[in-house]
Amino acid sequence: MPDSDDWPNDQGRPWGLRLLALVGALAFVMLGINSLLPVLQQPIPLPLPTQPKRGDSRA
Secondary structure (H helix, E strand, O other): OOOOOOOOOOOOOOHHHHHHHHHHHHHHHHHHHHHHHHHHOOOOOOOOOOOOOOOOOOO
16 A cells, blocks of 8 residues: 555556647647648739730720
8 A cells, every 4th residue: 555645647648639639739730730821822923914005006
């Protein structure tokens, strides 16, 4: 019989719960990264409209 002064030994969490916590944490991080990507990307420059040349008489 162990002494009553000893602290209980924490065995940790089962592997299934550890894996579930890891997947949840990774999903949370991925959601955060995906929500920041549009802010961090460079804006795509709009193409300039083509203007006919002055000598072109097809207008």
